[in-house]
Amino acid sequence: MTKKNKFIFVKFITALFILNGCSNSTKFASENKDPFEKINRNVFQFNKYVDQEIISPISKTYVKKVPAKIRSGVSNHLEWIDTPNTIINSALQTDMENTILASAKFLLNGLTLGFYDLDKGETVIKKRDFGSTLARLNVSEGPFLMVPLIGPKTTRDLTGTILDRQNMATLSSNSLDDLSLAEIPINIIDKRSNMSKTLDNIYLSADPYIKIRSFYLQNRRNEIYSKKYIENKNNNLDEEFEKLLD
Amino acid sequence: MKSLKNFWISKKISKFLNYTFLIFLIFNVNISKSFSDNVEMGEATIQQMIKEAQAHAINTIKLAPIERSLKIELLIKKYINLDFMSKATTGTFWKKASKKQKEMYKAALLKQIVLTTEEHLNTLATLSYKPSKSERRGKKLVYVRGLIQDPNKKKPDVNLLWKLAANKNGSFLILDLEIEGISLISSQKDEAVSILRKNRGSFDILLQKMNKNKSP
Numbered sequence: 001m002t003k004k005n006k007f008i009f010v011k012f013i014t015a016l017f018i019l020n021g022c023s024n025s026t027k028f029a030s031e032n033k034d035p036f037e038k039i040n041r042n043v044f045q046f047n048k049y050v051d052q053e054i055i056s057p058i059s060k061t062y063v064k065k066v067p068a069k070i071r072s073g074v075s076n077h078l079e080w081i082d083t084p085n086t087i088i089n090s091a092l093q094t095d096m097e098n099t100i101l102a103s104a105k106f107l108l109n110g111l112t113l114g115f116y117d118l119d120k121g122e123t124v125i126k127k128r129d130f131g132s133t134l135a136r137l138n139v140s141e142g143p144f145l146m147v148p149l150i151g152p153k154t155t156r157d158l159t160g161t162i163l164d165r166q167n168m169a170t171l172s173s174n175s176l177d178d179l180s181l182a183e184i185p186i187n188i189i190d191k192r193s194n195m196s197k198t199l200d201n202i203y204l205s206a207d208p209y210i211k212i213r214s215f216y217l218q219n220r221r222n223e224i225y226s227k228k229y230i231e232n233k234n235n236n237l238d239e240e241f242e243k244l245l246d
Numbered sequence: 247m248k249s250l251k252n253f254w255i256s257k258k259i260s261k262f263l264n265y266t267f268l269i270f271l272i273f274n275v276n277i278s279k280s281f282s283d284n285v286e287m288g289e290a291t292i293q294q295m296i297k298e299a300q301a302h303a304i305n306t307i308k309l310a311p312i313e314r315s316l317k318i319e320l321l322i323k324k325y326i327n328l329d330f331m332s333k334a335t336t337g338t339f340w341k342k343a344s345k346k347q348k349e350m351y352k353a354a355l356l357k358q359i360v361l362t363t364e365e366h367l368n369t370l371a372t373l374s375y376k377p378s379k380s381e382r383r384g385k386k387l388v389y390v391r392g393l394i395q396d397p398n399k400k401k402p403d404v405n406l407l408w409k410l411a412a413n414k415n416g417s418f419l420i421l422d423l424e425i426e427g428i429s430l431i432s433s434q435k436d437e438a439v440s441i442l443r444k445n446r447g448s449f450d451i452l453l454q455k456m457n458k459n460k461s462p
Contacts, residue, residue: 072400197365197366201361205358205437206456207441210436213436214436215433218433219426219428221427230427234383237409238384238387241330241334241409242384242385244330
């Protein structure tokens with residue numbers, strides 16, 4: 001990374017943190033903060049167009065033409081390549097069990113470059129990224145964002161994603177950088193093929209933008225926050241449900 | 247004479263205490279029994295539903311799509327509390343809706359649930375269901391947890407949480423389903439309330455949007 005690029009990168013991350021600071025700093029977000037809904041909706045329309053016109057047809061062809069075994073190998077490899085992020089962030093979150101398990105699995109599957117899961121799915125690793133580390137550090141979720149070509153994120157998660165990518169770039173050698181550039185489109189197609197039914201179903205809903213926002217935030221909060229958050233959320237919902245049942 | 251009176255009073259008090267203890271015991275045993283009964287009934291309801299859904303997926307595979315949908319609709323209707331779901335997903339706006347709009351919303355919601363179920367029904371037939379921890383919550387609710395597993399271990403396990411409550415007849419009905427922590431009621435509520443808010447509580451616009459892409 002050149003000096004100028006580094007400066008832009010630092011400025012961008014700072015801007016995201018400031019944006020985050022504008023929002024309420026509550027540890028457990030319960031509302032879906034979306035002050036940029038208008039812009040987000042436009043970006044969503046763009047993403048949807050790109051998805052339906054380019055990504056979805058490619059992913060359908062990919063599923064049709066490429067045998068399931070190869071597709072599963074590609075998925076395994078992409079997951080394996082992302083494991084160092086989980087290792088680093090698990091360590092930062094002092095989750096030693098996950099750090100050790102992820103490291104062992106990374107080394108073991110490294111024998112096949114991650115294309116084949118030698119562990120056969122026996123070891124369950126919790127995926128950790130810098131967004132979840134920031135959440136652990138009580139950084140607020142921040143407003144919801146729809147990022148062009150990337151999809152739904154919160155400002156905290158977008159900061160995390162950028163830092164994770166930066167991390168990977170620092171860890172890998174220059175020759176691997178080119179490889180990882182090629183992996184981005186493959187990753188998109190692989191992920192799209194895995195969730196084709198879900199996405200197509202979302203597009204049919206009354207307001208696909210709200211549905212995606214709701215799914216993303218619920219899923220992300222569940223992944224990141226502790227059991228205490230889930231219990232708290234369930235208690236609130238229980239109260240609401242009991243009132244309605246009366 | 248005085249000691250006789252004292253003896254009589256103390257006997258009365260001890261009798262009273264004995265009865266109180268007995269009533270307390272019976273009441274408590276009944277409550278804890280009904281608590282565990284409710285959890286068991288909730289679990290049994292879900293097990294039965296999964297069994298029927300799996301059998302349904304196999305038996306209806308050769309039917310015409312409309313006929314299959316109708317059969318699935320009947321199955322779903324048997325297990326969900328549609329009145330509750332409609333109220334829960336529209337919040338305070340529910341009271342403002344007319345009787346006709348309420349019925350139309352219920353039908354649209356049911357259609358949505360049927361469509362979602364249909365998409366996953368064939369997959370469900372090839373997977374296995376393993377019940378996990380269930381619990382009683384508050385006065386009326388029962389949480390039934392379970393895992394959908396792929397016997398070939400090619401797909402990761404999916405965590406499910408059903409929230410149930412007994413209806414007036416005493417049978418347990420589903421109020422909400424959480425798939426990997428994503429509540430279907432919460433997401434439907436986010437969507438419906440957002441549309442209603444933007445359109446001054448107009449159920450007609452909501453219904454129009456809900457039915458827009460779902461007509462066969």
